[in-house]
Amino acid sequence: MRAEIITIGDELLIGQVVDTNSAWMAERLNEQGIELFQITSVHDERAHIIAALDEAFSRAELVLTTGGLGPTKDDITKQVLCDYFHTRLVEDEQVRLHIQRLYADRPDVLNRLTATQWQVPENATILENRVGSAPLMVFRKDDKMLVCMPGVPYEMKIAMEEQILPYLEHSAFSTQHSAILHRTLQVTGIPESRLAILLENFENSMPEGLHLAYLPKDGIIRLRLSSYGDLTEAEMQAWVDRLQTLTADYRIADSDQPLEVLVGERLKARGATIATAESCTGGRLAALLNRHAGSSAFYWGSVVSYDNSVKEQVLGVPAEMIRAHGVVSEEVVRVMAEHVRQLLHTDYAIATSGIAGPSGGTPEKPVGTVWIAWATPEGTTAECFHLGHLREQITERACMKALVGMLKLLDK
């Protein structure tokens, strides 16, 4: 079963919006055994949308579109689909009632433009958009299917999970029998090319239908084994086992789970808590650690000490220490970690201090220099890293290094 995604909207093609929908949808489709063949982003333009639909249907049995379903004039997807499927807009009583209920306490939304949202194509199956006014539409084209969703990410996600994926399963459009298997390991501390040499025999011995991909990002390489229906679970597991053995020295995770989730799981398992003291990472490490539901069980808080006065007055770093060693130093970052651990009464703490640039670098401590310390019940360790040249890259990589270090300490 092959699917394609068409994302519709000028905003995607002038760079005003990053398409985060497609990756999320791709993951969900894969889980249901549906292979995503291509993603295409097109303008809010009639001929362009129609050409993209024709092309997608020439390659795939299932086409999903997002975008262009708002009540404003720039959104034309619904009308274009009416023409494409030779149908017309009719008022849908159920959609009307749903939208009127949805905005019952917001009379300013229930205006004549919103009323156009309960006009739907006559020959489409309408699924309920629980959280928005744009109807979810399903069209049949011979033995193929088109599913149309709004482009607002949270509306799309709720629509997919509550309506569309169950509908596809019901319509036998998912194919759990020909399982798509993806298994991912995460490694660090080895360059991609060295890793590929290490795995050369492994790769050469892989059967047809098994694929190995290397995904380097922020100092971590995700190694993914994929099979599109050719291998059984047991066969896949045997290959995963071999890969785990070969990468033992560099492996930090046996899944694609984000590192902050792995750290959180280990902390929860031992009933331990963590705090952070952040200079160059500026709150990003905190945001990662409390990103997922349930993080209040282990994540206590953070002191973001961007200015030196905060390091001195809140994190107890002596002014003389900063004068003697600089804020980006082992001494300072150790005090930051130990102090925040005491201040917030946690079992563990991580501190970061670095030069994110573009200014502030010196010959001894160039932009990209980052000190990280980990305070634990058993003592404190610290390490210096050189994490590149770009501000965003440096702060992202520093977060990853901080989490990798924590994970290693917790797995000791």
Next chain:
Amino acid sequence: MRAEIITIGDELLIGQVVDTNSAWMAERLNEQGIELFQITSVHDERAHIIAALDEAFSRAELVLTTGGLGPTKDDITKQVLCDYFHTRLVEDEQVRLHIQRLYADRPDVLNRLTATQWQVPENATILENRVGSAPLMVFRKDDKMLVCMPGVPYEMKIAMEEQILPYLEHSAFSTQHSAILHRTLQVTGIPESRLAILLENFENSMPEGLHLAYLPKDGIIRLRLSSYGDLTEAEMQAWVDRLQTLTADYRIADSDQPLEVLVGERLKARGATIATAESCTGGRLAALLNRHAGSSAFYWGSVVSYDNSVKEQVLGVPAEMIRAHGVVSEEVVRVMAEHVRQLLHTDYAIATSGIAGPSGGTPEKPVGTVWIAWATPEGTTAECFHLGHLREQITERACMKALVGMLKLLDK
């Protein structure tokens, strides 16, 4: 001048990686007067890449690809392009010297796989990838052009800025004379459909060649006027002026600049500083405020008080107050803002406390309830918001509300 982007990589189609490159490239191309017509994401698969190239060249004069240029076996773009352009790989002395210099202090990277990176297609023009081993390749096809870049975002960005955009300009592939004009306003506090009714006469009076788009996100609607060579700067400005007047009651910004940048600019202009005390936003507000270079001029730091003990012990919230009113209350969030302002010695402070869910909601304070306080030299204000049902959405919207409130106070 029309361009298309082809992003190559299985990781995009199984949802393991979000394509952030395309939006960034789209923006840069637009600035140079190049219209991006379509974005296509394809597998690391020979036939698929070739089909995508053929289709893109049938629509556009310039095609840019990212991805598939690593030294590992899963990356096949370079070899496929050799076949597509009927050429072969040859060793490039300059690329070899560059890569050897780049990794001079990392002998583990200078292995035989990395050596394949200085094999380049004989008839391609090679541009220098200053920060990585994958060569940047330019191919000519009749009067059209193909530009190939690595998919690693920071390598792509440096390549575009330092090499490819200047090269396109030099090759007369940019067309500054037929200027693409985009102008964006940001409004808040009005539903999209109401705004569209408000702007109905405006839209109906717009000339051919002028487009208005509505981009709602996290409670803010960006209104974008676009012209692809049809309007002069002065004509565009006249339409922008009209739009500004019509949206005066809701307008918070006259550009597409992120709100944190606008807040930062106003703070810098008056030499003022800011701190944050964050519960439900968990460091995201801090990370936004210090995201851009130069933020150390106004951003002092943050206390992320995820656990109540941190609110009590670091932010001075009395335990009785939490018992009497709950942590998500006007009383608590006011103390948080005022205390962090004092603790960090700043002029302004923002505090957030809310229920991000999925658990923790009550009938009186359901998931999505967020209190925000703004402490200023003139006093403290606070406001309660209901920001939806999804954890991620609630925290993102809370950050936007916090910044909108700050912006309004600074613009008073």
